[in-house]
Amino acid sequence: MGGIWLVTGPPGVGKSSLVSKVIMRLKSAGVIVGGCTTYERRSKGIRMGFEVLDLSSGRKGELASVDSKLGPRVGRYRVNLTDLAEIGAAGLVAAAVSSELIVIDEVGPMELVSPEFRRGVKKCIDSGKPVLAVVHERLEDDLLNELRGKAKLIFILSVENRDATAEEVGAALLAAVGGPKA
Secondary structure (H helix, E strand, C coil): CCCEEEEECCCCCCHHHHHHHHHHHHHHCCCCEEEEEEEEEEECCEEEEEEEEECCCCCEEEEEECCCCCCCEECCEEECHHHHHHHHHHHHHHHHHHCCEEEEEEECCCHHHCHHHHHHHHHHHHCCCCEEEEECCCCCCHHHHHHHHHEEEEEECCCCCHHHHHHHHHHHHHHHCCCCCC
């Protein structure tokens, strides 16, 4: 048990879609999956921001928005530090205690501005539980370097390999948690 599996690749290649497929596969096998995921919020086809979801509690909040006036700026977005701490980071801390598999989608520039999120990721790393994390492709950061250094495998996603990689990651993580649950 334990270990870190990382998924990386260029923007828009399907990293979050891969994570969603793996989550569904493991949950359907009876595995308790916790942590947090992020996803785009669009309006009329234009990306307006990102949401954060705690996989254990189902709580959702705003990660970042183009409309917000508060919070640190990352690109054209302002990061909602409150929701990131109370939903994202809290979901990671809870997962480190009560989940069989921890998912962190993603550890990128927006998430790394939050000290609480960084502490949550660290708690997950130190939990000894299997961790599936999406990491920014080229970003350099001490926490990302620690994740990369402790990773069992780093999957570099491309359009050509994403379907096969989803199967490979799912199988590896199912084995890491001891197979399907009764």
